[in-house]
Amino acid sequence: MKKGRRAFLSVVVLMIVLSTFVFGEEKIILTYWEHQFPGYVDWTQRMIKEYEKINPNVEIEFSVDYAHERLLPSMYAGTGPDISVPHDAKVVKLMMEGYLAPVRLEAFLEFNSYEDLEKVYFPGVLDLFKKDGKIYGLPINLSPHMLYVNEKLFRMAGIEPSPENIPEHWDEVCKIGGDIFEAIGKNEKGVTVYEAFDWEYAYRATWRRDDLRTIFAQYGAKFVDENGNVVVDSPQAVEAVKMMRDMINKCKTGDPNARPGGEDRSWQLFNGTLAMGVFPGGEIYKGNAAEDVVDYLKVYQFPYPRGYEQVIPVRSHVFMVNGSISEEKQIEAWKFINYLTQQWQELAVLGQMPPRMLLANGTPWYETDWFKEQADKYQSLRNLPLNELAEGRAVWQLGYELYGTDEARLHADEITDIVGDAVDRIIFMNLDVEPQLKEAKKEIEILLK
16 A cells, blocks of 8 residues: 555656656746836736746736735735835835845846946935845836926916026026916906916825925925934925925915816826926826827926025835745846846836936947937927936935934835925915924924834
8 A cells, every 4th residue: 555655656756847847847926016007007017928928937927906005014914025116115114124135136147246236227226225235126217306387378378488488496486487377377257277386285195205305305404314303393494395385375376275177286287277397207208198288298307496406306116026035036036127127218118217327338328319319209208307317416216315314214204294294284374384393393203202
């Protein structure tokens, strides 16, 4: 009986071994959670098919179902995806908490070290994802915020949208925006039908995570300094918030209670009822704007305060790999990520800046003839702040330099919401700035205790 069992088991083992030779090695299955933007989803699904053809031993299970909302709970529960590409804040948080796998250089044969890998990216873009001499995240895109201008509304207000009339500084947004809103903002019944400029309150993620942080950084303000002191009520912070308040309440560039053309400012822009707005680059090309509006929209660099150095806000989605999976799967996951981050032409056509600045021959991608032709074709690729970013003049990764300590960075979103609540009150109710920021300071100090 025992001999029979042994014989049977031997046959089973032999069949398994033979099947490996006959049918190839066992497939490595990777789960990948992606964000829900339609353009990216289509592109990612196509890239997965191409990658699986090149690597038949790999199968990638792709999902977009509430990927952002599910990511942190699933990682904490031990059921997270092998690969994901959330906003950078979650990557930093998970890295600091020890849930991520570092970049495996075995998957990047073109680089001998992390230093070599870092050299091909725009300066500073990987700084946030470093820990103990290793890199834990690689951005798939860079999306600098830009000033979008509706030239038709400029002309309706009697202002020619020539270069000298396109605002470079916030005080110019104030002056030109006030003139536009006074000329065409309200109809004969006093109802707001157009806005010249307003902040993106309705879309809290963009308004607080991107614009609010950037404006603080432009004025040299921080939320928490390097010694752990909460400084949201510093003179620089007060100056920044006064500008945001006065843009609406003194300059009269718009009506924060109005929503002509859409629930948030981006829809107003795309529906042709907003003369100027600050939004991530690439929005026009993604097909959000109505066809009759696209011809009138032009993209310029993000305004900054007069007398200060220009600072560009840049947001990104960042690849991360689950640290609980096997080393074999980690390497395969980073190989797939390496493949995706090299598709710079595909990313540019999607209206996004490829974060890997240098091509294999050492040339920046934006100096190629191909990109110059695309920039002539797509407005969303014109006027990108390429030289500024190459020089490192950016609020990289949504302003994390505003949080001076690791402890503060772990609570970055909570801190930003406390400051954002205060700024919203100040703008909507036209309140004095200092008392509201002092109250925000107290809340943050309690949070960090």
